[in-house]
Amino acid sequence: MRFVEQEVVLDTTRGHIGRITTINGDCLVITNPGHAPWDALTSWCMPATPAERQELEHQEQGAAA
Structure with a gap:
């Protein structure tokens, strides 16, 4: 699967939703x-569902406030 920076993904090994900041x-x-930021292999990740993206956006808004 191909990912792009700033895409919201689910890391299936950790069960965490996050935003991609760097691809190497x-x-x-x-x-x-x-x-804390973490590393994950692309094979461990999948695109976030709309509900998961919304959850992360709420967390990001709360952290910015």
Whole structure:
């Protein structure tokens, strides 16, 4: 699967939703306001559902406030 920076994904190994900040080959750096940034392989990730994207956006808005 091909991902782009700023895309919201679900890391299936951790069960966390996050936003891709950096792509380095098959490795993604993902951020989420509730967690420290982490690395995940593209094979571990899948696009977030609309509900998951909305959940992350609410978390990001809360962290910005």
